[in-house]
Amino acid sequence: MEMNANYDRIKKDIEEFRKYTSTPDRGCTRFPYTKEDFDARNYIINEMKKIGLNIHIDAIGNIRARLDGKDANAPVVMTGSHLDTVFQGGIFDGIAGVVCGLEAMRIFVENNIETNNPVELVVFVGEEGCDFDSPYIGSKVMTGRLGIEDLKNIKNKDGNSVYDAAVDFGLNPEELSKDVISSTDIKAMIELHVEQSLVLDYENIPIGIVKGIAGLKRLEIELEGVANHSGATPMHLRQDPMVTAAEIICFVNNIVGQEGSTSTVGTVGRIECIPNLVNAIAGKVTFTIDIRDIDEEVIERVTKLIIKKIKEVSKFHNVKSEIHNIGSGTPMKLSNSIIKTIEQVAISKNIKTKLMNSGAGHDACMFKDVTDVGMIFVPSVNGRSHVPEEFTRYEDLQLGCEVLFETIVKLAKQ
């Protein structure tokens, strides 16, 4: 089924969503349940109406737009992503999946392609979840992972809950149980997303097929030594948490290479020093370690080695260490059958693909206990994401849309 996605329409849609931002001079900022969100939703709802999709806004605000199949009772094949962004983020993260999903629906309608199963495009509410500091709001509600009480407890800095924000937005979250999807309702969930890393761009491959989502372990390390005069304190009498931290950071970087696989990553992205003066040995250094891999056993092994090293190095430098577990997540494997379906589509279209892991989670992952999940990645230029410079070439979105469309056809038509 050789159908072409429309480059111009995809570009126009993406550029349309760029307008709905609270920071017009610096990237795209569109938090859920705001004026910008309202306007962006109106645009997509209008586009959905143009092609005659059956639209249902669920109790938390997810927009579900359905195209019936031959078998009205058959489980749905779903695609979708989100329209909300981080603060001063880009215009592709999430939006790419919505726009390509919309374009896929247009192809179905314009070409009168009938499927056996219904096909649904979903716009999930609050995937980034800024400013509630709580991601995947819509997809978690839809898959039964968040209930009414949870929504009342998730609050922004002003103390307003997601529940309240949804009510103010004209929704009725009390009804949310009606919209929770069960495994009998859905056949597959497939999401197209920008890669948010530089592997595809670097290797010049237009399509990534996600085989798994990395799990993670996050530690916060507090090292307490003795702040002292940088000139007056001989090296052998120091208790320097900065040197201790530096040795641990080097170890994290090295051990990931030695003990991990190509999918293992370890990052120290945050560090603070007290008193932080040029002429004083540090008294206290705090930093974070973020370890991720698709293989939970590797995460555990690397984490253990890092903790052992922290203790050794701290002891050597006569520095007190505290290790706090500040986050963890289990790795997830995506559906092998969907992976194979995407591969078949790509082979038939003679498109180069790369089987890869995702370092970040996405809305589709919330469906893992409900249905088969698949993901298609398109390249992020220079791997930039969550920044105004975020960019994906429109021809890659076009190609991604065509792969998405044909994958949906294969999943829904049989």
Add this chain to the structure above:
Amino acid sequence: MEMNANYDRIKKDIEEFRKYTSTPDRGCTRFPYTKEDFDARNYIINEMKKIGLNIHIDAIGNIRARLDGKDANAPVVMTGSHLDTVFQGGIFDGIAGVVCGLEAMRIFVENNIETNNPVELVVFVGEEGCDFDSPYIGSKVMTGRLGIEDLKNIKNKDGNSVYDAAVDFGLNPEELSKDVISSTDIKAMIELHVEQSLVLDYENIPIGIVKGIAGLKRLEIELEGVANHSGATPMHLRQDPMVTAAEIICFVNNIVGQEGSTSTVGTVGRIECIPNLVNAIAGKVTFTIDIRDIDEEVIERVTKLIIKKIKEVSKFHNVKSEIHNIGSGTPMKLSNSIIKTIEQVAISKNIKTKLMNSGAGHDACMFKDVTDVGMIFVPSVNGRSHVPEEFTRYEDLQLGCEVLFETIVKLAKQ
């Protein structure tokens, strides 16, 4: 000449000065030309008057209290230190030298000890120089290192100059040239000071004889990589300035041990990271390196090796580096003859001493081009200084005072 310093008087003086602080609940804060400074000065002037010293307040506010010698025209033997503190500092840094100097003057007076040369106790204005961010104000003016224009240009955060502050304090800085000391006016300058490090305390030695003041080199390193998602960016595609910084910090610590002497120190005390998030590879890391030694050649050699390493490591990690020279100071050797005099005094009193370098500069060092300079260190418990916990045992101050007194006797009596 076996004279005893009075333990109780020393303790009382120190504790008296503790009262004059703008932060009574947290350490001692006494900036020059403030109410606290005024009160502290009044106390010492009153004590000087009690023992009949000739008091002269110079144009910038240094308090000079003289005891005439047999030869009125002979050059003076001077001792002294400062009464100002850092923000929330201790009660010994500077004050110890003033109090021990005062007690030494009392011994002279009470025991009718006549010297050939005049002896003078000086209380220098603004050695810490907070909040003007300019140290050694009084001693620099006295030794001709700061003139009227300089004083007008050194300003605090509110834009007030040292000159203005001195005028508001009732002084007349226009007259300062009259008070500049020349080499014919002075025979020796000797300052007692707390060590501000932990060597004497650690080695249980009551008296340090300073042989030199370390020189220094200060660098600020800016490393710019590419901020990216911590989960989605494979290790081999990263340009991580945090790992780069960590490797440099480890190198600084190691090279000082390998290439330096026991007097070489290297410190990274300040670090900042952007965007500083647990889930993002750092985009930019800035940190400082402070290298000190008594041997300028060692400072140069170590600095060169560090700069070479910064370039290598940055290139390896594909990170841009900028190296800024943000400070330097030449090492200084103290007078050998005064060192020998102090040693003789200590031997005669059967006191254990350690010949050592000072990592920090002091008022006395400003006199190096004018006269012979000597310094006596007394132990700082646990090496703590510039903090409320700063402490020196009163028996060590008593012993230090006796060594100071007898050194002055030897220098002034011949």
